Amino acid sequence: MKRLRYVMIGGFLGAGKTTLIGRLARLYREQGLRVGIVTNDQAEGLVDTLSLRAQGFDVGEVTGACFCCKFNDLVRVVGELAGDNRPDIILAEPVGSCTDLAATVLEPLRHLYAAEVELAPLAVVLKPEHGEKILGDASNVGFSPKAAYIFLKQLEEADIVVVNKIDKLSLERVDRLVDQVQERFTDKQVVALSARTGVGCDELAQLLLEPENGRAKTPEMDYDIYAEGEAELGWLNCTVKVRGVDTAFEVDDLLADFVERLAAKCESSGAEPAHLKVLAADDDLTAVANWVCSGIPPETSIRSAVKAKEVDLVVNARVAIAPEILTSIVNEVAKELGLGWSTNTEVVEMQSFRPGRPMPTHRMPLGQS
Numbered sequence: 001m002k003r004l005r006y007v008m009i010g011g012f013l014g015a016g017k018t019t020l021i022g023r024l025a026r027l028y029r030e031q032g033l034r035v036g037i038v039t040n041d042q043a044e045g046l047v048d049t050l051s052l053r054a055q056g057f058d059v060g061e062v063t064g065a066c067f068c069c070k071f072n073d074l075v076r077v078v079g080e081l082a083g084d085n086r087p088d089i090i091l092a093e094p095v096g097s098c099t100d101l102a103a104t105v106l107e108p109l110r111h112l113y114a115a116e117v118e119l120a121p122l123a124v125v126l127k128p129e130h131g132e133k134i135l136g137d138a139s140n141v142g143f144s145p146k147a148a149y150i151f152l153k154q155l156e157e158a159d160i161v162v163v164n165k166i167d168k169l170s171l172e173r174v175d176r177l178v179d180q181v182q183e184r185f186t187d188k189q190v191v192a193l194s195a196r197t198g199v200g201c202d203e204l205a206q207l208l209l210e211p212e213n214g215r216a217k218t219p220e221m222d223y224d225i226y227a228e229g230e231a232e233l234g235w236l237n238c239t240v241k242v243r244g245v246d247t248a249f250e251v252d253d254l255l256a257d258f259v260e261r262l263a264a265k266c267e268s269s270g271a272e273p274a275h276l277k278v279l280a281a282d283d284d285l286t287a288v289a290n291w292v293c294s295g296i297p298p299e300t301s302i303r304s305a306v307k308a309k310e311v312d313l314v315v316n317a318r319v320a321i322a323p324e325i326l327t328s329i330v331n332e333v334a335k336e337l338g339l340g341w342s343t344n345t346e347v348v349e350m351q352s353f354r355p356g357r358p359m360p361t362h363r364m365p366l367g368q369s
């Protein structure tokens with residue numbers, strides 16, 4: 001039987017992985033290829049799964065820890081997607097605070113599942129909002145040097161670095177970012193594109209279908225720094241049930257108000273967001289709003305353009321702040337939302353924590369003495 005092509009799109013929280021995966025999936029479908037997607041999170045209730053399913057894709061998820069710590073779950077979920085309607089390509093999105101994926105996911109797949117799986121080059125999406133500061137050696141990048149370590153290790157293990165969001169950057173800024181990546185990581189292929197507009201995405205889609213050369217080396221990794229950098233983030237997933245008391249409300253406006261209030265409270269606590277995303281859903285409606293960096297206002301990335309009397313707000317927040325504070329911010333803002341919009345709001349399925357130390361199922365580093 002033909003082998004499944006495993007395409008993994010890594011990169012920091014809020015870099016644009018899910019947007020890019022949606023774009024690539026559409027491009028591959030237009031070429032007649034069948035696509036399956038795997039999402040991943042430290043907790044349950046994933047905005048990415050819901051938003052990709054709402055776009056009509058077949059999505060499986062690995063929850064509770066990253067792919068490297070849940071390697072067997074990843075293999076199982078890929079196997080389930082490969083059931084009746086066997087895809088040609090799997091697009092997999094690891095957790096955005098995860099690194100060492102070449103040694104803990106790709107090399108184990110190569111060694112243990114060579115007959116079933118063919119690997120694509122590893123693409124890592126560079127988030128310009130934090131990347132310009134981290135690669136430019138700014139004194140304040142928003143996170144501690146340990147979180148910046150993860151950001152750089154992700155780029156170091158890439159075969160292809162994807163400079164995303166070029167639609168909102170000047171040509172000079174794009175050139176500078178590409179130069180900075182090429183100076184620091186001399187062996188990388190660099191592609192600049194916009195997952196949002198699609199510019200440059202055909203080239204990447206093509207590159208990801210080409211044979212992977214096989215790497216000679218995986219980055220040296222200090223798991224203490226990695227674990228501490230990841231644990232800097234407060235991680236929160238929950239659902240806020242909003243029920244209109246009298247009349248219907250504009251879903252996009254209510255969602256934008258909710259995320260702006262969350263961002264304002266986090267920002268006034270001095271907390272840097274890695275990515276705070278909220279999806280509004282009810283029956284056939286989906287809207288998503290995101291906040292990816294301090295100093296840049298939140299934005300609505302997917303609009304519903306409808307009114308509704310009730311909606312569930314699925315909150316996935318990854319912010320450099322204590323999880324207890326993040327929890328109280330979400331609870332307070334849910335209350336404010338109820339008062340401001342004359343709705344009943346109820347917070348359910350709250351999970352908040354700092355990510356635990358990564359404990360990969362397999363680790364097969366290459367080229368290390």
Ligand SMILES: Nc1nc2c(ncn2[C@@H]2O[C@H](COP(=O)(O)OP(=O)(O)OP(=O)(O)O)[C@@H](O)[C@H]2O)c(=O)[nH]1
Nearest residue numbers: 013014015016017018019096165194195196290301
């Ligand atoms: N302007 C612009 N915004 C983009 C582009 N790609 C993604 N974004 C926005 O960046 C934000 C984060 O995008 P996602 O695709 O959710 O990022 P992600 O890497 O999947 O985030 P996590 O899953 O949380 O790690 C959203 O507001 C997107 O709309 C792009 O090409 N241009």
Ligand SMILES: [Mg+2]
Nearest residue numbers: 017018048093
């Ligand atoms: Mg995502």
